[in-house]
Amino acid sequence: GDSVTQMEGPVTLSEEAFLTINCTYTATGYPSLFWYVQYPGEGLQLLLKATKADDKGSNKGFEATYRKETTSFHLEKGSVQVSDSAVYFCALTGRTGNQFYFGTGTSLTVIP
Amino acid sequence: GAGVSQSPSNKVTEKGKDVELRCDPISGHTALYWYRQSLGQGLEFLIYFQGNSAPDKSGLPSDRFSAERTGGSVSTLTIQRTQQEDSAVYLCASSYNRPSGGETQYFGPGTRLLVL
Numbered sequence: 001g002d003s004v005t006q007m008e009g010p011v012t013l014s015e016e017a018f019l020t021i022n023c024t025y026t027a028t029g030y031p032s033l034f035w036y037v038q039y040p041g042e043g044l045q046l047l048l049k050a051t052k053a054d055d056k057g058s059n060k061g062f063e064a065t066y067r068k069e070t071t072s073f074h075l076e077k078g079s080v081q082v083s084d085s086a087v088y089f090c091a092l093t094g095r096t097g098n099q100f101y102f103g104t105g106t107s108l109t110v111i112p
Numbered sequence: 113g114a115g116v117s118q119s120p121s122n123k124v125t126e127k128g129k130d131v132e133l134r135c136d137p138i139s140g141h142t143a144l145y146w147y148r149q150s151l152g153q154g155l156e157f158l159i160y161f162q163g164n165s166a167p168d169k170s171g172l173p174s175d176r177f178s179a180e181r182t183g184g185s186v187s188t189l190t191i192q193r194t195q196q197e198d199s200a201v202y203l204c205a206s207s208y209n210r211p212s213g214g215e216t217q218y219f220g221p222g223t224r225l226l227v228l
């Protein structure tokens with residue numbers, strides 16, 4: 001069945017470091033791919049998304065490219081800030097559009 | 113405007129009791145979703161409503177779990193004969209339209225359920 005596998009955390013980085021959080025997926029057909037973020041004490045919110053192959057989603061300096069050839073949707077940011085400390089979830093909408101699959105989440109802590 | 117709201121925010125119950133969790137989606141959103149987030153685990157998809165109907169109920173973990181949505185708005189997730197393994201945060205989300213095509217989901221703050 002459809003699934004998402006993302007890099008396990010926790011991840012600790014210094015401010016201004018480069019961030020990559022890996023996400024790979026298994027799906028039939030052409031799913032839509034998402035990154036959601038959960039800041040401390042807040043609810044989940046969409047960070048970015050891509051709905052077809054080779055699309056790049058971007059927001060708040062974060063980027064992820066939908067790579068069908070490698071079934072990946074890795075999250076990257078060139079220079080992280082303390083305010084980026086959060087838990088990041090990779091997700092996909094299944095082929096039927098009736099099911100959703102989230103990864104286990106990657107906790108990121110950015111230290112000054 | 114108002115976001116997705118859930119009640120109660122916290123619920124402590126005894127094993128074997130029934131509980132009802134409520135979700136109020138964003139006004140005008142036709143799609144509504146329930147998830148479960150257990151400690152150290154990712155989000156587990158439970159069920160999705162389009163309007164008042166649920167096209168796929170296979171995500172519900174057992175027949176003790178049921179959900180309904182009335183009037184295309186409020187939804188209730190009911191857990192009968194609760195077990196300790198049901199302890200988790202139950203999240204509700206809604207989106208403007210059906211999920212195919214990458215609709216953004218807007219999440220509520222969750223209900224934290226503890227079964228003693």
